[in-house]
Amino acid sequence: MNIFTFLTFFSFVIYVYLSIYVFHLDRTSRLNRVFVAITAGLAWKSFAYLFFHSAPSPEECFYWYKISALGWNMLPGVAIHYALILADREDWLKRNSTYLIIYLPGIFYVLCLWTGDYVQTADFVRRLNWSVVTTNSNQWLLGFSKLYFAAASAICLYSTWLLRKSSETTGRRKKQADILAKTLLFSAATGITTDIVLPLLNFNQLPQMAHFFIVFWILGIWYAITRYRFMTITPALASDEIISKIFDILILAAPDGTISRVNMHALISGGYIEDELTGRHISVLVHSKELDRAFFAADGIVNYVANAEFITKSMGSIAINVSCARVRDEFGDIAGMVICGHDLRPLNRILHEVAERKAAEEKLRNANDGLEIRVKERTAELALSNEQLRSEMEKRKIAEIEILKMSKMESLGVLAGGIAHDFNNLLTGILNNISLAKLYCKDKREAADRLSGAEEVTLKAQNLAAQFLTFSKGGVLNKKIIDVRALLKESVEFTLSGSGVSCAFNFAGGLWNVSADASQLNQVFTNLVINAMHVMPDGGRIDVAAENVSEGNCHENRNIAAADYVKISIKDQGPGIPPDILPKIFDPYFTTKSNGSGLGLTSAFSVVRNHGGHIGVDSRPNEGATFFMYLPAAAGKQAEAVENSTDAIAGVACRALVMDDEEAIRSSVKEILRFWGCEVETAKDGSEAVEHYLRARKAGRPFEILLFDFTVPGGMNGIQALEEIRKTDRDVRAILSSGYMNHESSSDYLACGFGYFLQKPYKVAELNNAIKKLLNRK
Incomplete structure (x- = not known):
């Protein structure tokens, strides 16, 4: 028996002993069972190598080499399995693919060794002992086996290092990990040297002894068991x-x-x-x-x-x-x-808390004597509060609806105001040129008639633009003190003339006047009456009523501020408005008529709102609909006489300065004024107008009349220009014109120094009348 055979036998005895010893420590431990599999594989390898080293021929040597592979080449997979358990990698151990990966290479090697001719009898040579020599036919299989063993050694070392570094590892476990790491490192280094490195260097004098050097790792595990109780739980x-x-x-x-x-x-x-x-x-x-x-x-x-x-x-x-x-x-x-x-401190705390709770319960029972009365009182208070809350919620809901409605109207108003401004500027140029042509064609009857027709169409377009402005807060109101009774009666009777619908008026005595724009109110009354006629195609009656509502009675309607109002009601005998449609009737473009525009009631809503009033509707199915509106009263003020405008034009010879950003308006107004005998200069914006005025005043030829446009995009407007001029001449006579102005600006034009306001497009007669009034003013 040579030294290699003795070492192999010594290894075999140690492996068998440790298999039995560890299995006896804890048969149920998975780690112990896998360790027994490792030592059993090593014992099998050592047992086969006893005959391998003493084989008389290469053929017998090859036979025992294949026998040893059954235990030896499965060792890397079992070692990796052991390392995963040691590192607590349960997530990997639950996957079937893990076992396939770690065991399949060993199974593959054994199958190739037993069924193929990759390793042959000629590959075994005897020097100090039998060894396998790497040849062209077996180099890939032997290389694969060596790589498999090296990878398994690295994984086992890495798992031991993870166990050593884990924050959950105790001091005892760290010492166990140190022993395992050191002995495994020595065994792997020596085994890789004899079985892998030396054969690669063509040094085949020493036999492969990895199965012997692994005994140091196994002994390290045994030392960890006996010294630090590794893989076992003792009574101590x-x-x-x-x-x-x-x-x-x-x-x-x-x-x-x-x-x-x-x-x-x-x-x-x-x-x-x-x-x-x-x-x-x-x-x-x-x-x-x-x-x-x-x-x-x-x-x-x-x-x-x-x-x-x-x-x-x-x-x-x-x-x-x-x-x-x-x-x-x-x-x-x-x-x-x-x-x-x-x-006993936790128990004493609990007892103390229990005593306190019992005392509190006793106090609560004592306090319940008058609780029933207090509950009733509180219930009554809550009922009252709930009623008040319900009332406030209703008010808030109504207010939110009104705010939403106002928001829609404001959005429409911004669009309508911008359109109306540009539209009125165009109409002013058209109307002025038509009027000028009429002045030149007085003796040509047919041409004058045609121009009158064009002028009439232009004035209708002016009314359309005025309706646009009613949607906007920018619509200028020509307010006067109006007799509501007369205006309402005139509008309703005129609209119903020739129809099959009758009307009944009911006016309260002492009806107050209102401060309003008569033309816009007439538009509201007309739209409401036309809607009433449409819902009664077979005829019927419209009831029109008006009454005073004093400031103290405003609580009847939550949507108006406390003030004096004139309430106007227009009731039809139609089918009524369905409840689902009722909240939408004032929305822009909402209509139930196939040929309607959906702007009639929206226009009425805007006009009443711009007058500081409120409009609403009451309706029940099959009982008709009643539209009502509240207009701020002008109590105690006399109604103003309505001016009858005429087309009579008189000469107004004077020096005039016209400022407008539209060239068509400047040229047409200049020509009209020259026709009347005026000396005219024009300017495209306020800055240029101020320069013209100051230059003329310095030359001793001041202008007697100024006609300024309010809106000048990107430049000084009419009000700003007049402010500059009034710094040197407080008595200047000026007319302001615009196709679109907000209420604040239109109401302030007198305070800014203007003596008259013309809404574009204006008639030639209106311009002539304004100039005459200012020239006659002292």
């Missing part, structure tokens, strides 16, 4: 763990009361370290007369339970419930005492 280990993990105060004492051990909970509770208590008497920690008697009493006292005080290092005390029991050895003699103390 279990008792240590139980004592350290118990959450009560635990003291072990000798029969004479000397403390031999204290658990961690006792040390933390008292603020001690273990060396301060070991060897001292139990009375240092626990004060209890009954406990003292228990130590010195006869054998009759075996267990005892009593209340005691646990003394802390700071000389404080903790109330505990202490129990003690004698511990006897295997011969029945008293070996010591076990004292267990349960901290």
Whole structure:
């Protein structure tokens, strides 16, 4: 028997012994079972190599080489399996693919070795012992096997390193990991040297001895088992763990009361370290007369339970419930005492809380005497509050609807105002040129008639633009004190003339006048009456009423501010408005008529809103609809006479300055004024107009009339220009014109120094009348 055979036999004995030993420690442990598989594979390899080393021929040597492969080449897969268990990689171990990956290479190698001719008898040579020589036919298979072993060694080392670095690893486990890592590193290094590195260097004098060097790793595991209880739970280990993990105060004492051990909970509770208590008497920690008697009493006292005080290092005390029991050895003699103390502070806190709760419940029962009365009173208060809340919620809902409606109208108004402004500018140029042509064609009857027709169409377009402006807050209101009774009667009767619908008027006595734009109110009345006619195609009656609503009675309608109003109602006898349509009737473009535009009621809503009033509707199915509106009253003021405009034009010879950003308007107005005998200059914006005026005044030829446009995009407007001019001439006579102005600007034109306002497009007669009035003003 040579040295290699002896070493192989020695390895075989160690592997068999450790397999039996570890399996006996814990048969149920998965880690132990896999370790037994490792040692069994190594024992198989060592057993086969006993015959391999002593084989008389290459043929027999090859046979035992194949036998050894059944255990040896499955070893890397089992080692990786062991490493995964050691590193607690349960996520990998639950996958079937993991086992396929780690075991398939070994199975593949064994199949190739037994079924193929990759390794042949000629590959075995004897030097110091039998060895496998790498040839062209077997180099890939042997290389694959060596790579498989090297990878398994690396994975096992890495898993051991992970175990060492884990934050959950205890000190004992770290020492175990250190032993495993060092012995595995030595075994892997020596085995790879003899089985992989030296053959690659063509040094085949030494046989392959990896199966022997692995014995150092196996012995390292055995040392970790015996020295640090690796892969096993002993009674001593279990008792240590139980004592350290118990959450009560635990003291072990000798029969004479000397403390031999204290658990961690006792040390933390008292603020001690273990060396301060070991060897001292139990009375240092626990004060209890009954406990003292228990130590010195006869054998009759075996267990005892009593209340005691646990003394802390700071000389404080903790109330505990202490129990003690004698511990006897295997011969029945008293070996010591076990004292267990349960901290009573949590229990005392609970008892205190229970007592406080009982006291509170008693107070609550005493307080319930008058609770029923207070509940009734509070219920009544809540009912009143709920009613008030419901009322406020209704008000808020109505207000939100109105705000939404106003928001829609404002959006439409911005669009309509911009369109109307540009539209009115165009109409002004058209109307002025038509009027000028009429002046030149007075003696040509046919041409004058045609121009009159064009002028009439242009004036109708002006009315359309005026309707656009009613949607906008920018619509200029030509307010006057109006007799509502007369205007309402005139509008309704004119609209109903020739129809099959009759009308009944009911006007309250002493009806107040209103301050309003008569033409716009006429438009509202006309739209409402036309709608009433449409819902009564077979005829019927419209009831029109008007009454005064004083400031004190405004609570009847929540949508108007407290003030004096004239309430106007127009009621039809139609089918009524469906409830689902009722909230939408004032929305822009909403209509139930196939040929309607959906702007009639929207226009009425805008006009009334711009007058500071409110319009609404009441309707029930088959009972008709009543539209009502509140207009601010002008109580105590007399109605103004309505001016009858005429087309009579007189000469107004004067020096005039015209400022407008539209060239067509400047040229047409200039020509009209020259026709009347005026001397005219024009400017495209306010800055140029100021320059013209100051230059003419300095030359001693000031302008007598100024006609300024309000809106000048990107330049000085008419009001700004007049402010500059009035700094040098406070008596200047000026007319302001615009196709679109907001209420604030239109109401301030007099305060800015203008004596007259012309809404574009204006008639030639209106321009002539304005100039005459200003020239006649002193």
